[in-house]
Amino acid sequence: MAIATVNPTSGKTEMIIEPHTRDEVLDRIGQAAAAAATLRTTTFAQRAEWMRRAADFLDDQASGLAELITVEMGKPIAQSLAEVRKSARAMRFYADKAELFLADAPLHDPSAVNASRAWTRYEPLGVILAVMPWNYPLWQVIRFAAPALMAGNAGVLKHASNVPQCAMALDSLFDNAGFPAGSLRTLLIGGADVAEVIADPRIAAVTLTGSEPAGRSVASIAGQHIKKAVLELGGSDPFIVLRSADVAAAAETAVRARVGNNGQSCIAGKRFIVHTDVYDEFAQEFTRLMAELTVGDPLDPTTDVGPLATEAGREDLVELVEDARAKGATILTGGHAPDRPGWFYAPTVIADLPDDARLIQEEAFGPVASLYRARDDDDALRLANQTGFGLSSAVWTTDADQERRFVAELDAGAVFINGMTVSYQELPFGGIKRSGYGRELAAVGQREFCNLKTVWKA
Numbered sequence: 367m368a369i370a371t372v373n374p375t376s377g378k379t380e381m382i383i384e385p386h387t388r389d390e391v392l393d394r395i396g397q398a399a400a401a402a403a404t405l406r407t408t409t410f411a412q413r414a415e416w417m418r419r420a421a422d423f424l425d426d427q428a429s430g431l432a433e434l435i436t437v438e439m440g441k442p443i444a445q446s447l448a449e450v451r452k453s454a455r456a457m458r459f460y461a462d463k464a465e466l467f468l469a470d471a472p473l474h475d476p477s478a479v480n481a482s483r484a485w486t487r488y489e490p491l492g493v494i495l496a497v498m499p500w501n502y503p504l505w506q507v508i509r510f511a512a513p514a515l516m517a518g519n520a521g522v523l524k525h526a527s528n529v530p531q532c533a534m535a536l537d538s539l540f541d542n543a544g545f546p547a548g549s550l551r552t553l554l555i556g557g558a559d560v561a562e563v564i565a566d567p568r569i570a571a572v573t574l575t576g577s578e579p580a581g582r583s584v585a586s587i588a589g590q591h592i593k594k595a596v597l598e599l600g601g602s603d604p605f606i607v608l609r610s611a612d613v614a615a616a617a618e619t620a621v622r623a624r625v626g627n628n629g630q631s632c633i634a635g636k637r638f639i640v641h642t643d644v645y646d647e648f649a650q651e652f653t654r655l656m657a658e659l660t661v662g663d664p665l666d667p668t669t670d671v672g673p674l675a676t677e678a679g680r681e682d683l684v685e686l687v688e689d690a691r692a693k694g695a696t697i698l699t700g701g702h703a704p705d706r707p708g709w710f711y712a713p714t715v716i717a718d719l720p721d722d723a724r725l726i727q728e729e730a731f732g733p734v735a736s737l738y739r740a741r742d743d744d745d746a747l748r749l750a751n752q753t754g755f756g757l758s759s760a761v762w763t764t765d766a767d768q769e770r771r772f773v774a775e776l777d778a779g780a781v782f783i784n785g786m787t788v789s790y791q792e793l794p795f796g797g798i799k800r801s802g803y804g805r806e807l808a809a810v811g812q813r814e815f816c817n818l819k820t821v822w823k824a
């Protein structure tokens with residue numbers, strides 16, 4: 367895949383960027399390693415000052431960066447701006463909290479292990495490789511980089527090949543804020559070159575956010591080199607509406623959960639599972655709202671849904687919908703690509719899926735919702751848990767017993783009650799099953815790339 371900006375709204379190639387040569391890659395890893403050696407000697411206060419300055423840079427450049435995101439991957443401009451602001455907030459969060467999250471923790475009864483004192487401390491690991499996707503070109507990187515750098519690690523970034531300008535903006539961000547030069551270095555390389563980077567002895571660990579095949583490959587190479595990996599992979603999250611729910615509110619939120627980021631979010635509600643008693647009411651309202659969305663130029667602030675990021679991504683979505691249609695599913699709205707340039711797809715709702723429809727098991731990465739009628743609560747849980755994914759989930763209910771049961775029995779890394787899944791820096795984020803392993807964000811995410819050192823003193 368060429369490293370290039372192809373504007374998904376027009377389909378036109380705006381910029382092609384030469385990949386880094388092997389020597390350049392080795393040099394850039396060296397810069398990050400030198401930065402890591404310096405960073406681990408700096409104080410939290412010093413790193414926090416640099417991190418806050420970097421956050422200020424993001425805020426100062428917010429409108430330009432937002433436009434760049436929209437041009438490279440097609441997100442509606444208001445959402446791009448929100449992504450920049452959210453990234454700056456996460457940077458300030460870790461500037462404020464890192465020292466607390468990584469504080470030494472005393473063992474409460476050292477005499478039990480024959481010590482006068484015993485405690486644990488967190489130390490940085492060194493240079494962490496981040497392999498990142500295009501769907502949140504800034505946020506995905508910052509939610510790795512802010513905690514990693516505040517812990518005293520450095521990073522090298524292999525960003526998705528279709529967002530090279532965002533990748534290069536990130537390359538200079540931390541240097542300009544005062545961090546040791548090279549604290550986050552972008553490597554302009556393809557997926558096939560990642561194996562050699564993981565193998566480099568200067569790389570301590572790897573984090574990947576992306577698809578299952580990429581995760582499988584990166585994790586197995588990391589395993590060969592006994593290097594830690596965190597994997598944030600795909601999802602096909604259930605959005606469950608039970609009999610006691612506020613159906614109108616659920617339908618309104620369901621639309622946002624499905625079409626935010628043009629439907630290309632790992633934590634989007636993708637499968638809408640509705641109790642039979644409220645199914646017709648929900649289906650009617652949800653379909654009406656999906657059909658009313660404005661599809662168009664993502665730089666136009668009145669647009670709700672822009673194009674998909676790539677032509678290949680749209681092709682995958684078309685195949686999933688056509689598979690369902692051919693097998694007899696009902697298309698309630700959408701189900702086609704509008705006749706215009708760019709990689710657009712109409713907001714779509716599909717019901718009556720037969721058991722062998724690919725949409726039941728596979729992730730729809732675009733504005734396509736599948737609807738399921740649940741006979742009862744047992745059936746809703748069965749439908750929710752029937753995929754190989756386990757990222758997040760949402761359940762709508764006003765019944766306390768139902769709430770307890772679904773929180774306990776949903777196979778997912780998170781459950782959102784009477785809302786939609788969102789990622790906040792305060793909340794641990796990550797999945798189970800084929801959605802990956804490890805966590806990002808909050809304290810637990812920051813500790814993933816630290817050495818938890820036990821200290822024992824006679």
Ligand code: NAP
Pocket residue numbers: 367497498499500501524525526527528555556557558560561575576577578579580581583584597598599600601631632633729731757801
């Ligand atoms: P992708 O193809 O896996 O790309 C993600 C990153 O991995 C890109 O930088 C890509 O580089 C690289 N890559 C691809 N194949 C690789 C390989 N064999 N070895 C090493 N690196 C490789 O993912 P995508 O289709 O662009 O992104 C969408 C997927 O990401 C969806 O499944 C979505 O659910 C998931 N996602 C998950 C989360 C989460 O937090 N769980 C968040 C966002 C997205 P190139 O661009 O050069 O191919």
